[in-house]
Amino acid sequence: xxxxxxxxxxxxxxxxxxxxxxxxxxxxxxxxxxxxxxxxxxxxxxxxxxxxxxxxxxxxxxxxxxxxxxxxxxxxxxxxxxxxxxxxxxxxxxxxxxxxxxxxxxxxxxxxxxxxxxxxxxxxxxxxxxxxxxxxxxxxxxxxxxxxxxxxxxxxxxxxxxxxxxxxxxxxxxxxxxxxxxxxxxxxxxxxxxxxxxxxxxxxxxxxxxxxxxxxxxxxxxxxxxxxxxxxxxxxxxxxxxxxxxxxxxxxxxxxxxxxxxxxxxxxxxxxxxxxxxxxxxxxxxxxxxxxxxxxxxxxxxxxxxxxxxxxxxxxxxxxxxxxxxxxxxxxxxxxxxxxxxxxxxxxxxxxxxxxxxxxxxxxxxxxxxxxxxxxxxxxxxxxxxxxxxxxxxxxxxxxxxxxxxxxxxxxxxxxxxxxxxxxxxxxxxxxxxxxxxxxxxxxxxxxxxxxxxxxxxxxxxxxxxxxxxxxxxxxxxxxxxxxxxxxxxxxxxxxxx
Amino acid sequence: xxxxxxxxxxxxxxxxxxxxxxxxxxxxxxxxxxxxxxxxxxxxxxxxxxxxxxxxxxxxxxxxxxxxxxxxxxxxxxxxxxxxxxxxxxxxxxxxxxxxxxxxxxxxxxxxxxxxxxxxxxxxxxxxxxxxxxxxxxxxxxxxxxxxxxxxxxxxxxxxx
Amino acid sequence: xxxxxxxxxxxxxxxxxxxxxxxxxxxxxxxxxxxxxxxxxxxxxxxxxxxxxxxxxxxxxxxxxxxxxxxxxxxxxxxxxxxxxxxxxxxxxxxxxxxxxxxxxxxxxxxxxxxxxxxxxxxxxxxxxxxxxxxxxxxxxxxxxxxxxxxxxxxxxxxxxxxxxxxxxxxxxxxxxxxxxxxxxxxxxxxxxxxxxxxxxxxxxxxxxxxxxxxxxxxxxxxxxxxxxxxxxxxxxxxxxxxxxxxxxxxxxxxxxxxxxxxxxxxxxxxxxxxxxxxxxxxxxxxxxxxxxxxxxxxxxxxxxxxxxxxxxxxxxxxx
Numbered sequence: 001x002x003x004x005x006x007x008x009x010x011x012x013x014x015x016x017x018x019x020x021x022x023x024x025x026x027x028x029x030x031x032x033x034x035x036x037x038x039x040x041x042x043x044x045x046x047x048x049x050x051x052x053x054x055x056x057x058x059x060x061x062x063x064x065x066x067x068x069x070x071x072x073x074x075x076x077x078x079x080x081x082x083x084x085x086x087x088x089x090x091x092x093x094x095x096x097x098x099x100x101x102x103x104x105x106x107x108x109x110x111x112x113x114x115x116x117x118x119x120x121x122x123x124x125x126x127x128x129x130x131x132x133x134x135x136x137x138x139x140x141x142x143x144x145x146x147x148x149x150x151x152x153x154x155x156x157x158x159x160x161x162x163x164x165x166x167x168x169x170x171x172x173x174x175x176x177x178x179x180x181x182x183x184x185x186x187x188x189x190x191x192x193x194x195x196x197x198x199x200x201x202x203x204x205x206x207x208x209x210x211x212x213x214x215x216x217x218x219x220x221x222x223x224x225x226x227x228x229x230x231x232x233x234x235x236x237x238x239x240x241x242x243x244x245x246x247x248x249x250x251x252x253x254x255x256x257x258x259x260x261x262x263x264x265x266x267x268x269x270x271x272x273x274x275x276x277x278x279x280x281x282x283x284x285x286x287x288x289x290x291x292x293x294x295x296x297x298x299x300x301x302x303x304x305x306x307x308x309x310x311x312x313x314x315x316x317x318x319x320x321x322x323x324x325x326x327x328x329x330x331x332x333x334x335x336x337x338x339x340x341x342x343x344x345x346x347x348x349x350x351x352x353x354x355x356x357x358x359x360x361x362x363x364x365x366x367x368x369x370x371x372x373x374x375x376x377x378x379x380x381x382x383x384x385x386x387x388x389x390x391x392x393x394x395x396x397x398x399x400x401x402x403x404x405x406x407x408x409x410x411x412x413x414x415x416x417x418x419x420x421x422x423x424x425x426x427x428x429x430x431x432x433x434x435x436x437x438x439x440x441x442x443x444x445x446x447x448x449x450x451x452x453x454x455x456x457x458x459x460x461x462x463x464x465x466x467x468x469x470x471x472x473x474x475x476x477x478x479x480x481x482x483x484x485x486x487x488x489x490x491x492x493x494x495x496x497x498x
Numbered sequence: 499x500x501x502x503x504x505x506x507x508x509x510x511x512x513x514x515x516x517x518x519x520x521x522x523x524x525x526x527x528x529x530x531x532x533x534x535x536x537x538x539x540x541x542x543x544x545x546x547x548x549x550x551x552x553x554x555x556x557x558x559x560x561x562x563x564x565x566x567x568x569x570x571x572x573x574x575x576x577x578x579x580x581x582x583x584x585x586x587x588x589x590x591x592x593x594x595x596x597x598x599x600x601x602x603x604x605x606x607x608x609x610x611x612x613x614x615x616x617x618x619x620x621x622x623x624x625x626x627x628x629x630x631x632x633x634x635x636x637x638x639x640x641x642x643x644x645x646x647x648x649x650x651x652x653x654x655x656x657x658x659x
Numbered sequence: 660x661x662x663x664x665x666x667x668x669x670x671x672x673x674x675x676x677x678x679x680x681x682x683x684x685x686x687x688x689x690x691x692x693x694x695x696x697x698x699x700x701x702x703x704x705x706x707x708x709x710x711x712x713x714x715x716x717x718x719x720x721x722x723x724x725x726x727x728x729x730x731x732x733x734x735x736x737x738x739x740x741x742x743x744x745x746x747x748x749x750x751x752x753x754x755x756x757x758x759x760x761x762x763x764x765x766x767x768x769x770x771x772x773x774x775x776x777x778x779x780x781x782x783x784x785x786x787x788x789x790x791x792x793x794x795x796x797x798x799x800x801x802x803x804x805x806x807x808x809x810x811x812x813x814x815x816x817x818x819x820x821x822x823x824x825x826x827x828x829x830x831x832x833x834x835x836x837x838x839x840x841x842x843x844x845x846x847x848x849x850x851x852x853x854x855x856x857x858x859x860x861x862x863x864x865x866x867x868x869x870x871x872x873x874x875x876x877x878x879x880x881x882x883x884x885x886x887x888x889x890x891x892x893x894x895x896x897x898x899x900x901x902x903x904x905x906x907x908x909x910x911x912x913x914x915x916x917x918x919x920x921x922x923x924x925x926x927x928x929x930x931x932x933x934x935x936x937x938x939x940x941x942x943x944x945x946x947x948x949x950x951x952x953x954x955x956x957x958x959x960x961x962x963x964x965x966x967x968x969x970x971x972x973x974x975x976x977x978x979x
Contacts, residue, residue: 041698042641045723048707135876138857162551166510169544173517176541179729180534182842183527184760184815187534188520193736196762197728211584218580219571263851319870320847328698335704337946341870386615386622390608391629393584397591398633402643405724406733407592414588425500425569444537445844451532452841453809453857525761644691644724655688658720 008053008354009361017054018061018358022365025062026373029069032079032210032392033399035202036066040328042402052336056355059332060308061362063325067267067304068112068370075104076230076381077392079210083201083268084304086209086434087152087275091293100290101230101378106238107294108301109370111249114242115302116363118253119260119309124356128345130261131317137262139453140460140467143446145262146439148474149269152276153432154481161481163428171436172443174199181441182448194408201437203400203409207416208423208430210396214389215421230378234371241294248278248285248295252302259303260310266323267307268438274303309359316340316352500567504560507553514545583614599648600638604630685745685926689720692913693738693749695731701949702750705777705911708943712934730815732763739769743918745927748773751914751959755970756817767963771919774931775912775954775962777944779864780884781820782894784877786853794881794900797860798831805837811849813863816842820862822973823883823907830903835976850877864908865891866948883907890948907969910952912959928956 008014021043028039040063047055070081075092085092095104122130137145153168154161177188178198189195242249252274259270278285278299285295311326319340321327333340344352381388400409420430454460462468501509521538571577587607594603608626613619638645639659647654692710696702703725710721726734731752738749751770757763785791791800791808800807812821825835843849846863853861854876861877865888871877881900882888898904913931915924934940935953944951954962 041725042643044698044703045642045707048704049711135851135854138852138855140857160552160555162548162555165548166545166552169514169541169548172541173538173545176538179732179762180524181844182816183534184730184756184762184817185525185527185534186762187524187538193729193732193763197733200728211588214584215581218584219569219577263848317870318847318851318874320851324697327700331700331704334947335943339869341873343870343873384617386612386617387625389615390611390626393587393611394604394608394629394633397588398637398643401645402637402641404728405644405726406728406737407595410588411592414585417588418585422499426506440537440541445842448532448536449841449843449852452839455806455839456532642720642722644722652688655719658689658722 004350005353005357008350009357014054014057014358015361017050017058018361018365021058021062022065022362022369025065026069026369028062029066029081030072030373030377031395031399032073032077032081033206033396034081035205035399035403036063036070036082036084037202037324038399038403039063039066040325044328044332047332048335050336052333052338053351053354053358055332055336056329056338057358057362059329060355060358061365063329064116064305064308064359064362065366065369067308068109068301068366069373071108071112071301072105072374072377073210073381075101075108076377077210078213079392080205082304083205083434083438084266084271084307085301086205086268086431087272088297088300089209089431092297095290095293095297096230098290102232102234102374103237103241103290103294104297105230105374106234106371107241107245107298109234109367109374110238110242111245111252111298111302112305113363113366113370114249115253115256115304115306116309116366117360118250118302119257119306120356120359120363122257123309123312123359124353127313127356128317130313133261135314135318136466138464138467139446139450140464141470142262142265143443143450143461144467144470144474145265146443146446148470148477149265149272149439150435150443151474151477151481152272153435160427163426164432167423167428167430168432168436171433171438172440173436174204174433175437175440176444181445182452194406197406197408199412199437200400200404200409201434202403203412204416204437205434206396206400207413208420208433210392211413211417212420212424212430214393214396215417216424217385217389230374234374235367241298244291245284245295245298248282248299249302251277251282252299253306255299256303256306257310257313260307261313263311263314263320265307265442266311266325267304268323268434270307270310271300271304272435275300305363312355312359316344316355499569502560502563502565503552503556505556505565507549507551507556510549510552511546512549514542514547514549517542517545580614583611587611595648596646597648599650600645601630601634601650602648604633685923685930686717686719688746689722690745691722691724691747693724693726693734693747695727695734695750695752696725697727698725700727701947702752702911704947705944705949706750708940709776709913709931709934712937712940713930715937716933717930729762730757732757735765735769736763738914739765739916741916743771743916743920743923745915745919745923748913748915748927751775751912751963752910753819753822753966753970754963755967756822756974759971759974760817767960767967769917770914770963771917771924772956772959772963773913773915773924774928774935774956775910775952775959776931776935777912778908778910778950778952779866780882780888780906780908780950781823781862782865782868782882783824783880784850784853784861784863784868785859785880786856787876787878789859789878791859792878792880794895794897797880798828798833798901801828801833801838802831805834806839808859809839809841809857811841811843811852811858811861813843813846813849813861813867816840817974817977819907819909820846820864822970823905824862825973825977826907826969827883827897827901827903827905829973829976830905831901838977853877865894869948888950910962912954914959924956 028034047058070085074080074085074089075096078093080086080089092104255274256270259265278296314320315326321330400413518539521535524535526533605626612622637643694706713721741747754765828835846867849861852858868877879894881897882894883906
């Protein structure tokens with residue numbers, strides 16, 4: 001079987017498809033306003049009529065590339081290309097402004113690639129047995145996971161906890177607009193079908209981050225700040241960084257694979273959790289200098305690429321998608337007659353291992369192609385600001401429209417752009433709002449379905465073993481967050497920053 | 499636009515309380531304790547509490563900084579135009595793209611944005627048209643994003659590949 | 660340059676006038692198909708298959724526009740508000756629940772029915788290690804105590820999968836207002852709850868359970884169809900299982916905004932029929948286990964009225 005997989009993988013046509021979709025994914029992901037989800041969704045009409053293996057390869061490659069490439073506008077323009085890079089956008093942008101752009105992006109690149117490879121390895125070795133674990137999770141466990149995820153907001157907000165929480169609750173409140181997930185009763189929709197559809201994650205992300213950043217730039221006199229160039233070598237310092245932050249990267253890769261493997265938790269949640277763990281849980285990650293920033297960026301970047309691989313565990317074994325991108329991959333597999341399921345591993349092992357092999361190739365190809373992309377966009381984004389801003393705004397409009405297909409979503413980016421601008425001016429961090437918007441529906445839905453199942457008995461949240469453990473961990477983490485807030489000064493005195 | 503915490507706090511509290519009040523108006527499905535108002539009420543309360551804590555912090559440092567700070571750009575008309583042009587351009591897109599089609603709308607908006615940023619009008623007209631054409635070609639013709647064609651609708655069959 | 664643009668606009672304008680006159684020669688320009696589900700889902704697949712055949716036959720582009728927001732309300736609003744000129748069509752699927760639930764006000768009058776292309780019956784699934792082994796077991800349990808089982812709607816509740824089930828329970832004399840119906844984020848999520856022990860019964864279509872059935876984790880106990888499905892010969896119909904001839908499920912068709920002219924409907928129906936009959940469409944549907952079922956404009960109109968009645972009856976009982 002090894003040879004048949006190898007011969008499939010070295011097929012010239014397949015490699016060409018991988019190369020083209022890699023370039024496509026990198027370009028779409030690196031353009032501010034255009035997201036990884038859009039890159040995958042727009043590929044569907046093309047791959048739907050291709051041969052099975054190249055079809056799946058195209059989407060896998062494009063999505064892996066786009067998830068990494070989302071870091072580039074995040075670092076250079078402070079406009080995260082995907083929700084997954086929102087967690088560390090400020091961090092990476094700060095390094096760029098300190099002249100460490102090549103280091104920051106290189107670190108993210110090499111960690112993304114390694115994270116992807118870790119998950120591909122886990123995927124190939126243990127997919128069927130790991131998938132069984134994912135199936136044990138019921139709504140109780142997802143509820144606790146969601147509440148645990150919310151605590152990440154307090155780690156990324158940096159400044160005042162109260163302002164971080166304002167942003168988080170704002171995101172959670174925005175998530176309640178539209179159809180109630182359980183009864184279907186319209187909430188705050190004012191009778192408008194557009195509001196009934198709710199606030200889409202992507203338009204809000206584009207508005208809060210990209211448009212508000214355009215507004216900030218427009219309001220600053222030109223020439224005030226020139227974008228520092230991305231000069232200096234990328235590969236060698238990245239490899240040194242990789243060695244220095246090997247533990248953080250490995251930890252990020254493992255967290256990403258694990259979180260990705262849980263259906264219902266995607267690359268964004270993986271990146272946030274890994275970021276929070278790096279920030280609190282490691283000596284390097286607590287530092288406020290470039291080394292600390294690199295550690296956090298690498299942990300989170302490794303996690304978001306690893307989660308893509310992780311998501312293929314339940315996807316290939318049971319056909320259960322982990323997030324919107326995997327859902328697209330699965331349906332392409334179904335359409336092409338590669339029906340995900342345990343029998344796929346028995347009957348067509350060469351198909352499934354070829355798909356895993358594609359994941360390896362894509363993540364290896366990420367390094368050279370990613371370096372080219374960083375260099376290329378480093379130049380493009382430094383063209384005169386008058387041109388770049390106008391074109392970026394056009395892409396923001398296009399990015400919101402092509403994910404949601406409504407003009408309402410285009411209007412939303414203006415609204416949330418202004419909101420994001422006002423929030424930033426008042427030191428209210430933006431990232432927690434996105435986290436709230438991602439996790440809000442998950443928490444509400446799992447809470448309500450759990451309550452429906454138990455007919456209102458709250459003890460169900462501690463009845464199941466895994467649920468109880470997760471619940472206790474979640475409560476402990478939140479208690480810790482509150483305690484740290486109450487006695488922050490004493491803690492700082494007794495433990496000066498290393 | 500920066501406001502002092504002593505104003506920001508109450509504003510957030512008001513938003514949170516408002517959300518809770520609005521949530522009570524939601525219909526309640528019978529026979530079940532938790533309705534569609536539960537989560538908005540929780541998040542609204544959360545907003546209100548976070549707002550209160552900002553207010554208290556604001557009271558502690560009430561002498562620091564002005565209550566309301568007008569942003570620098572609003573005092574210079576060129577920057578103010580640059581700023582407001584962005585939301586105006588987005589709204590203009592929403593209103594114009596159906597009747598005019600993407601190509602014309604995008605050209606007009608790019609032209610306006612670049613000219614406002616002191617690019618010579620002739621130059622920005624050429625650049626705007628080229629970029630709009632390229633985007634239209636890539637997204638509508640090749641990637642099949644359903645961008646409106648406006649006056650080109652009748653012949654758009656030849657323009658979608 | 661401005662004059663060039665003006666010329667293009669004028670040329671286009673005159674072309675538009677002539678195309679409006681020649682309506683029976685549909686289509687003379689690209690057509691938009693509004694799908695009320697996301698890219699990559701089952702509905703998306705059916706409509707992309709259909710659009711590919713339509714493109715082949717007519718030589719015009721058919722672009723699939725995904726608008727899944729609001730459980731489909733947004734997409735249906737888009738195409739029912741479009742010009743009834745045959746160039747904005749959309750997915751016709753169960754719609755009556757929106758009005759009963761206060762989400763939108765579509766009635767069968769809001770649409771111009773064109774054709775039905777697919778119908779998939781609902782089915783009942785239990786975990787392989789469950790005490791419940793047949794539909795009769797489920798009916799008995801619910802008769803004894805309607806709250807004793809948790810039932811996943813395999814999607815939103817008050818929708819395609821649970822309405823036939825509740826309809827059956829009404830016929831069996833179960834107090835349906837007490838039923839513990841739980842919504843899920845799609846069939847996959849509901850089935851995951853089933854395997855993790857969080858649910859007793861899941862309702863969804865049969866193909867959606869393929870991989871978990873192969874894994875030996877899920878059993879199908881009955882299907883809401885008149886006859887057993889060719890692809891699933893060992894799954895009994897509801898009538899065979901408990902003796903009540905209840906059927907139902909989801910369906911997908913093509914419709915347009917209200918007020919399309921009969922001649923235009925006829926032209927579109929003919930094109931859709933040709934696409935439906937194409938071997939590539941039939942094969943594509945079989946590949947994914949979707950049931951290709953044809954209804955013309957008139958039959959679809961009657962069917963939609965029937966659907967409104969069944970939905971109102973069941974939801975009326977549930978929401979008493």
